[in-house]
Each structure stands twice: as structure tokens, then as C-alpha cells.
Amino acid sequence: MxxxxxxxxxxxxxxxxxxxxxxxxxxxxxVIAVDKQTDKMIACGQEAYMMLGRTPDSIYAVRPxxxxxxxxxxxxxxxxxxxxxxxxxxxxxxxxxxxxxxxxxxxxxxxxxxxxxxxxxxxxxxxxxxxxAAAIGAGISIDLPQGSMVVNIGAGTTDIAVLSLKGIASSLSVRVGGDDIDEAIIRYLHNRYNHIIGKLTAEQVKISLGCALPSKVNRYMEVKGRNAVSGLPCLQKVSTSDIFDAISEPIQDIFSAIQRVLETTPPELAGDIMTSGICLNGGASLLPGMAEAVSRVTGVECRVAENPSDCVxxxxxxxxxxxxxxxxxxxxxxxxxxxxxxxxx
Missing domain, CATH: 3.30.420.40 (ATPase, nucleotide binding domain)
Structure with missing residues (x-):
């Protein structure tokens, strides 16, 4: 062709x-950055991403x-x-x-x-x-008469499906993802420490300290931001346990969505999933301890796909x-x- x-x-x-x-x-x-007056594109992609939260009044940086x-x-x-x-x-x-x-x-x-x-x-x-798409990209054979479960945790949505014979047997899409984890970190630091940070900083904190299970070793990081009381720039020391508490709500929402799909899965396919396990992909699946946490919640073996960000x-x-x-x-x-x-x- x-x-x-x-x-x-x-x-x-x-x-x-x-x-x-x-x-x-x-x-x-x-991300795209445009001139507010002419509506012409100034930059897009990585260049525009670096402008988020740092633009003057004449430039509008937005996620479309x-x-x-x-x-x-x-x-x-x-x-x-x-x-x-x-x-x-x-x-x-x-x-x-x-x-x-x-x-x-x-x-x-x-x-x-x-x-x-x-x-x-x-x-x-x-x-x-x-x-x-995530199942095909992860190398799962979806044309066999055998159940396969895929969980794609993206930035905006989490898509969960049980696949068999080239079709979807049970599925659910919830609008919870990596962005909600970032927003949870922003809210937590504001409420706990009166410390205001932007989305880019929250994402860096998530990558550095985020974990889906309580960490045995408490790591620390100094986070740049603005004090909500004085209004002045400041540094706030944040620990792994702080971030675990901060992101527990969106993480639990993802776990409950996975459980809901398993509850509606036909019993024969549920038996296949016990054997084949759950395949995680999507950027947020890289959060340390995510696969182990899903295994603990569901009782089913769970693994992260190779190159999870590219599977879809x-x-x-x-x-x-x-x-x-x-x-x-x-x-x-x-x-x-x-x-x-x-x-x-």
C-alpha cells in the first residue's frame, strides 16, 4: 500500500x-505556546513545555x-x-x-x-x-481464546480492559492519571506546609519521591516555591512519606477501577488472568512499587510492560x-x- x-x-x-x-x-x-494578539504559534513540544508557568502576558502556553x-x-x-x-x-x-x-x-x-x-x-x-493499542504494543496476543488484562495509566485517564479473541470482554476508563497525582502533591504541600508550587515542580517531586507503597527508606528533597503566608520565595524540605500520603487518594481510585473490571470479568477469563497476570503500561505505571501494589490489592501477579510509555x-x-x-x-x-x-x- x-x-x-x-x-x-x-x-x-x-x-x-x-x-x-x-x-x-x-x-x-x-504543549503549544501562542501569541495572544495574533494567535500564531510561537513554539510547541519540549520548547513550549519549558514555558509552562513562566510566560509573560503576551504569550499563552497551553495543553490543548x-x-x-x-x-x-x-x-x-x-x-x-x-x-x-x-x-x-x-x-x-x-x-x-x-x-x-x-x-x-x-x-x-x-x-x-x-x-x-x-x-x-x-x-x-x-x-x-x-x-x-496498549495490549498490541506490549506484545500480547489478543487473537487467542484466552483472557489478557491491560491497565494503561496515562496522564489524563486510566484505561483498563480484559481482551480475548480480538475483542474487549470487560473494560473501564476513568479520568484519573498522572496529572491528578501532580495536583494531589500541589494540594498537599499547600495544606500541610503553606507551600505553593507549580505543575512542573510537582511533576519533578513525583518522579523523585513518588511511590505507590510505603518506602522503607525515607528520602528528602528541597522543593522550590512560594510561601502562602508571607508571599515570599522559599525552600521546603519534603520526604517520601509526605508524598506517599499526598498521592494515596488518586492511587486508590486507580486500584478500585481495576477491581471493578475484575468483578465484571467472566469467570473463565478471570481464571486466565490469574495465570497470565496483569500488564501495566503508560507513563504513570513507572511509579516505584505500582506493580507490587496492584498485585497486593488484586491478588493477581502484575508486571510493567517493556517501554511502558511507548506501548500505546x-x-x-x-x-x-x-x-x-x-x-x-x-x-x-x-x-x-x-x-x-x-x-x-
């Missing part, structure tokens, strides 16, 4: 593009995706067009694209994704549920081979009840 194929993981935190046969071709934060769906359509379109051009520069034929979406998106949200990706310079768009992008790229074969979880543009608007052609 002529033309290149793209697997696009349209994440809340990062956009990852995979090209079959070539691997991951682009991994950039899903929230909880796995497009919240700022025009900015998302500009950002995607830039990313697609970086990967497909000098190509005569427009690429085909498979794009990952959370399982709970509405038809309106699906339409905005399709139109944004087509306007970015693709000729055909296929949508695939994140949990199905890889699976999305490979899914173009499965289109027409998968019974659930993949939607082609032709199946939608809405026509794609004239503006994208």
Missing part, C-alpha cells in the same frame, strides 16, 4: 508518533488536550500539523494515521479528534481504544494491520454517523 502509516498516541502529557518498520519517530510534550480528549481544537490542530510535518517531511502522498482514544469518549469528542488529525495532513484516520503508540501503529479483523475497539472514519466537515478536505 502506498504512503506511510503513522501510529499516533494523542496523550494528555505527550504526543508520540510511531512509524511501522522505523520505530518511535517523535516524542514531544503536548485534557483527560485524553481535545479541549482546544485550533491549538491541537496547529500542534498536530507541526508534529506530522516533522515525521512526514517531503512525502508526496499523505500518510494514513491510527490514533488512540480513551474508551469513554463521546461521538463529539471522536469527531474533534478525527477532524484535527485530518486537518494536520493525513488522508485516512482510524481510531483505536487505548487499552487495545507502537500498538496504534501496528493496529492498521488489524483494522477489519478486530471485533471491538477500532473505529474507521467510514463507520461514523457524522460526515467529516468540508474544512478538513
Amino acid at each position: 502506498l504512503g506511510v502509516s503513522l501510529g499516533i498516541d494523542l496523550g494528555t502529557a505527550n504526543v508520540t508518533i510511531y512509524v511501522p518498520g522505523q520505530g518511535i519517530m517523535l516524542r514531544e510534550p503536548s 488536550l485534557t483527560k485524553g480528549v481535545i479541549s482546544e481544537y485550533d491549538y491541537a490542530e496547529q500542534m498536530l500539523r507541526t508534529f506530522v510535518r516533522r515525521v512526514c517531511a517531503y512525502k508526496v502522498i499523505k500518510p494514513r494515521a491510527a490514533v488512540s482514544i480513551p474508551a469513554t469518549v463521546t461521538e463529539v469528542e471522536q469527531r474533534s479528534v478525527v477532524e484535527a488529525v485530518m486537518a494536520a495532513g493525513t488522508r485516512r484516520v482510524v481510531l483505536i481504544e487505548e487499552s487495545v 503508540a507502537i500498538g496504534t501503529g501496528k493496529s492498521l494491520e488489524y483494522v477489519g479483523m478486530l471485533f471491538t475497539g477500532v473505529y474507521d472514519v467510514g463507520q461514523f454517523s457524522f460526515p467529516v466537515s468540508d474544512s478538513v478536505h
Whole structure:
């Protein structure tokens, strides 16, 4: 088939593009910086990410995706067009694209994704549920009559699915993820120490001190921020146990979602999962102790996939081979009840 194929993981935190046969071709934060007066793009990706919380009044740095769906359509379109051009520069034929979406998106949200990706310079768009893409990317054989469980913990959403015979037997998507963990850290430091920090700092604290299980060794870190009482810049010493207490609520929400899916899984497939275990992927699955904590909660062996941050992008790229074969979880543009608007052609 002529033309290149793209697997696009349209994440809340990062956009990852995979090209079959070539691997991951682009991994950039899903952030765009625009001039407020002219609405023209100044920067996107890593360059715009470094501007978050540091921009003057004339520049607007924004994440155009929230909880796995497009919240700022025009900015998302500009950002995607830039990313697609970086990967497909000098190509005569427009690429085909498979794009990952959370399982709970509405038809309106699906339409905005399709139109944004087509306007970015693709000729055909296929949508695939994140949990199905994550399973394909993790190397799980979803065409066997055997149950496999995948948990994709992203920045905006957590997608959980039990797969068998190319289809989804039981699934759930909850709008809890890495961003909620960051916000929990911000709230905790404000309430406990009157210490105000930004989202970038909260993410650094999560990476340095975050853990899903109580740590035996208490590590410390000095966090830069502003005192809520005096209003002056200050440093606050924070420990691993502080951060464990801070993030326990969103972590418990993820655990309870996994339990709810297991409760609705047919017994034969539940028996298969006891044997094959649970596969974790997504950026937030890298939190130390996450796999062990899920094992303790469910009683099922749990492992983190190889390259968990890239599983969805890889699976999305490979899914173009499965289109027409998968019974659930993949939607082609032709199946939608809405026509794609004239503006994208």
C-alpha cells in the first residue's frame, strides 16, 4: 500500500508518533505556546513545555488536550500539523494515521479528534481504544481464546480492559492519571506546609519521591516555591512519606477501577488472568512499587510492560494491520454517523 502509516498516541502529557518498520519517530510534550494578539504559534513540544508557568502576558502556553480528549481544537490542530510535518517531511502522498482514544469518549469528542488529525495532513484516520493499542504494543496476543488484562495509566485517564479473541470482554476508563497525582502533591504541600508550587515542580517531586507503597527508606528533597503566608520565595524540605500520603487518594481510585473490571470479568477469563497476570503500561505505571501494589490489592501477579510509555503508540501503529479483523475497539472514519466537515478536505 502506498504512503506511510503513522501510529499516533494523542496523550494528555505527550504526543508520540510511531512509524511501522522505523520505530518511535517523535516524542514531544503536548504543549503549544501562542501569541495572544495574533494567535500564531510561537513554539510547541519540549520548547513550549519549558514555558509552562513562566510566560509573560503576551504569550499563552497551553495543553490543548485534557483527560485524553481535545479541549482546544485550533491549538491541537496547529500542534498536530507541526508534529506530522516533522515525521512526514517531503512525502508526496499523505500518510494514513491510527490514533488512540480513551474508551469513554463521546461521538463529539471522536469527531474533534478525527477532524484535527485530518486537518494536520493525513488522508485516512482510524481510531483505536487505548487499552487495545496498549495490549498490541506490549506484545500480547489478543487473537487467542484466552483472557489478557491491560491497565494503561496515562496522564489524563486510566484505561483498563480484559481482551480475548480480538475483542474487549470487560473494560473501564476513568479520568484519573498522572496529572491528578501532580495536583494531589500541589494540594498537599499547600495544606500541610503553606507551600505553593507549580505543575512542573510537582511533576519533578513525583518522579523523585513518588511511590505507590510505603518506602522503607525515607528520602528528602528541597522543593522550590512560594510561601502562602508571607508571599515570599522559599525552600521546603519534603520526604517520601509526605508524598506517599499526598498521592494515596488518586492511587486508590486507580486500584478500585481495576477491581471493578475484575468483578465484571467472566469467570473463565478471570481464571486466565490469574495465570497470565496483569500488564501495566503508560507513563504513570513507572511509579516505584505500582506493580507490587496492584498485585497486593488484586491478588493477581502484575508486571510493567517493556517501554511502558511507548506501548500505546507502537500498538496504534501496528493496529492498521488489524483494522477489519478486530471485533471491538477500532473505529474507521467510514463507520461514523457524522460526515467529516468540508474544512478538513
